[in-house]
Every structure is written in C-alpha cells, then in structure tokens.
Amino acid sequence: MKMALFFRRIATACKIQSIKSIEKILLKQLAFKQWLFLQSEGLRCIHKFGFYIYNLPPTSAILFVGQLERHFKALANANQFVNVQDKKLAQALANQHNGNYRPDNLPSYGFDSLKKGILCPKFFSFEHTDTRENRICTTCGHKEKITDAIYRSILEFQMLFPEIPVSVQTIFEWCGGKYTKPRIRRVLSQKMTKYSNGPMTYYKN
Numbered sequence: 001m002k003m004a005l006f007f008r009r010i011a012t013a014c015k016i017q018s019i020k021s022i023e024k025i026l027l028k029q030l031a032f033k034q035w036l037f038l039q040s041e042g043l044r045c046i047h048k049f050g051f052y053i054y055n056l057p058p059t060s061a062i063l064f065v066g067q068l069e070r071h072f073k074a075l076a077n078a079n080q081f082v083n084v085q086d087k088k089l090a091q092a093l094a095n096q097h098n099g100n101y102r103p104d105n106l107p108s109y110g111f112d113s114l115k116k117g118i119l120c121p122k123f124f125s126f127e128h129t130d131t132r133e134n135r136i137c138t139t140c141g142h143k144e145k146i147t148d149a150i151y152r153s154i155l156e157f158q159m160l161f162p163e164i165p166v167s168v169q170t171i172f173e174w175c176g177g178k179y180t181k182p183r184i185r186r187v188l189s190q191k192m193t194k195y196s197n198g199p200m201t202y203y204k205n
C-alpha cells in the first residue's frame, strides 16, 4: 500500500531510516549500485493520499502528495538529460510497482486498541474546538471544515482497516463519538457510494 508504514496512532514506529533502508535494498536487488550513492542525497516520495509521518522533524528530503505537482513541474523545467541507464532504472522500478502492496511487518493493531477521535492534519493533536461548520485545532490553530475532517478520518480508517466495512456506526466511533450519526451519514452519502447487504448498510469509494 505504501512504501513505509501508513498508520496514525502507532506512528512513532515509523522511522525515516527505514525508508532509506528499503530504498537501498531495492536498488541493490535491482543491481543499480551506482544509484546507491546518488539516492543518499535524493528525495523520498510518499505518494499515498492521506499518508502522514507523525513527529517527523522538518525536512526537505521527503515529498508528500500535495507537493508532487510542483516538484514534477520543477523537474520538467530543469531539462535534465536522461541517459539509457536512467531509463533502465526507471523501467526496473516501474516493474516493481505493486498497487496492492501492504507491508507485512506492521505492528499488530486493532480497532479497539487505537485511540478514537480526529487528529489535526498539521500538528496531529486530538485537541480541538468546533464552530457550527469548522473544526479548529487548539494546539496549532489549524482550521478545516468539519465535513472535510470527518472524510479525512474515513480515509484514514480505510487505510488502517481495509477489511472492515465503512458504516455510520463504525465511523461514528472512529471519530470519537464527537459528531452525530446523521452528520456522519451525510458525509458518507456525499463522498461515497452506499451499498446494502441484508440489514447492513455500508459505503465504498
């Protein structure tokens, strides 16, 4: 699913060093040894929507999804020369792509063991205050629409628990019981498609 770990409440287990190690192993496997030196100065791209590394020190060495467009524009404008070896590496990396990848070394976690509530996307704090429409982090002041915060939390839930159907009750609990079920149902109905399986109603992207 992602190059590194992708979860939130267990985020301290995610170390940037592990990403570097994965890259080195991959490049070694692909026998592009000359890139082992170059990549030590390179960028790491985290290109999964909704993925964050919490408690990450400030660094320009990592690109998250929101930074990619500007990065690729800059690359395109740089007019860099691409040689045969570059193309071989690009093809070898493309061949390794696995759209269904899910790390097999995740620490065990379950729905019941994770703290419920919505995290601030900037400071990763649960502390907040609400107006009628907006949710405001009391730690850093970040403001977002409550609708957006709920949906962001739904996407996180899907990443963490792909095996659990998304239902109003589950998301109500996941958001810490803070927002009413009708409100959560509205977000689910607006952003996702509703399915019924007997008495159970669930939602998918």
Ligand SMILES: [Zn+2]
Pocket: 120, 121, 122, 123, 124, 125, 137, 138, 139, 140, 141, 142
């Ligand atoms: Zn905040």
